[in-house]
Amino acid sequence: MTVDEALGNAARLLHEAELERGNLPLMERLESIADTWVSIAQLITERDRV
Numbered sequence: 865m866t867v868d869e870a871l872g873n874a875a876r877l878l879h880e881a882e883l884e885r886g887n888l889p890l891m892e893r894l895e896s897i898a899d900t901w902v903s904i905a906q907l908i909t910e911r912d913r914v
């Protein structure tokens with residue numbers, strides 16, 4: 865897993881969330897999962913610094 869892959873997953877999920885404007889619970893869930901992917905990208909970045 866690379867930072868680019870993790871951020872790509874986050875971007876894809878945020879795009880899907882935008883398409884689900886009529887389904888607020890699903891939008892919120894997709895955004896939460898996207899946040900997790902951003903956190904994973906941050907962890908990968910920190911790991912690669914060491």
